[in-house]
Amino acid sequence: MENTKLTTPYFMINEDALLSNLEKARQLKALSGVKLVLALKCFSTWGVFDIMKPYLDGTTSSGPFEVKLGHETFGGETHAYSVGYSEDDVRQVADICDKMIFNSQSQLAAYRHLVDGKASIGLRLNPGVSYAGQDLANPARTFSRLGVQPEGIDADVMASIDGVMFHMNCENKDVDAFIGLLDAISNRFGHYLDALKWVSLGGGVFFTWPGYDIEKLAFALKAFAEKHQVQLYLEPGEAIITQTTDLVVTVVDIVENGMKTAIVDSATEAHRLDTLIYNEPASIGEADDNGEHEYVIGSCSCLAGDQFCVARFAQPLKIGQRLRILDSAGYTMVKLNWFNGLRMPTVYCQRSSGEIEKLNEFGYQDFKRSLSQWSIQ
Template sequence: RLGLRRAELGSRLPEGVTELHFHTLCQHNADALERTMAAFEERFGDLLPGLASVNFGGGHHITRPDYDLDRLCRVVAGFQERHGVQVYLEPGEATALNAGFLVTEVLDVLERGGQAMAILDTAVPCHMPDVLEMPYRPHILGSGLPGEKPHTYRLGGLSCLAGDVAGDYSFDQPLSPGDRLVFTDMAIYSMVKTTTFNGVNLPALCLLEQGQSVPRIIKTFGYEDFKNRLS
């Protein structure tokens, strides 16, 4: 579904094609890009003459503290010099890495079959669909892996779906109704995918400015947003 194999391209590109694009990375460092580039040159190098540009795709975590920016610059500059093309990157995730928080509240705490559970006032399919689609386990401030801290819970949402589960987390103290849990890194693939499935309301959008302790509410949502979306 995503792209063509080398054998499908033949010995020359179709007329009018001026760029090749590969996208093989996901949250990787520059060493992975360097290996990918070497494989790309080996398999597709004969198609590069005459191209205007090559797109190195996304997945470059260039804003991560341990990202090797010097290596990235060497890789890109070297490729451009060898092949005389413009190189493009799509580090979309990196531009908002670790930005955005989803603040949730514990509605109830219960136990089923020896498994402690906490029900939150959020719904994973509605507010964090990427958790189910990828899937991945989002981080919660102050939490640990299951069993890492004294109290482990399976966190579930309030929708009707049996799979409305964020994952298993451990905490220093027992959870109680009214406790707030903060999911991190929610601005990239979560906020943009939110839905009102099951009539679950969207969370308000708030802005906490530097030096301030109380967030400012930017936008709220209600029943009319749910009603009018498909009406």
């Protein structure tokens, strides 16, 4: 099956690119002793979990359905976390998770009786320091609801749990900045950590970024773990799937109103929501920064400001031409929606053998079912 015969829009996951990131994960684990659990909030396409399982230790979640998915399709350790559990949520996952991490001491007090004897119990702490490019994604932002603030920690509660989770990074590509955060945590919370069994340092540590000093990171993690005698966890998401997946689209029209706009058969609002939320332009595989022909790459949704980016090309774009919107896996495939009733992208994986495997496709009935469950006669 040739790519040119596949109907757009579609995602194409590249197994070789994924394996390249996973080999870096293997290196980090070997040097540091850290365990890595995949953050399903970033990437949940379980059709490629067979590639990931030999390299990672399990999954971590942000809601009950992710806990179930990790348990059923990935295995290994299943970590359950949520900013706000209901009692029903806890009952649903208590028997299938290995670690249950609560966001607050009040939630811990309300529900730990449902978990005791079943899963290792942890609590999220907010260290008050972080590395995040935008305030929207900053766990230590003013009035943050994420984790227990240092001044609010109850020592008796800390003495009754097995571990803690800190999450204070977002796409942190600076190993020295991360080590600075690590030192701050050790200095501020060390007397608590010394009595625990495990510590999760969350996600957002971009150790697969080109040029990242994995050895320096590994030695810092190992020293931290040895100092406090804990098992360390990281919760990578983007680091595992970065630069592995393209969203392939087709130019369906070209219009001009001061600038030329190439309208494609996809939309950020429906298929690449983070582009819109964070106002971070996408990258186009066929673009040429030195090209003479400039276009807005616009979506086919009705939202006036819905566009992927502005890009330059060596040659004029043509209707029917395909474009690759690069790096479209993380926080993208998990946020797909049916806005405007647009065709949902099919999901493929190009295996190392060259074979293209279809993982999932969606049709009108999927759209219809998402809106109501009753048949219309």
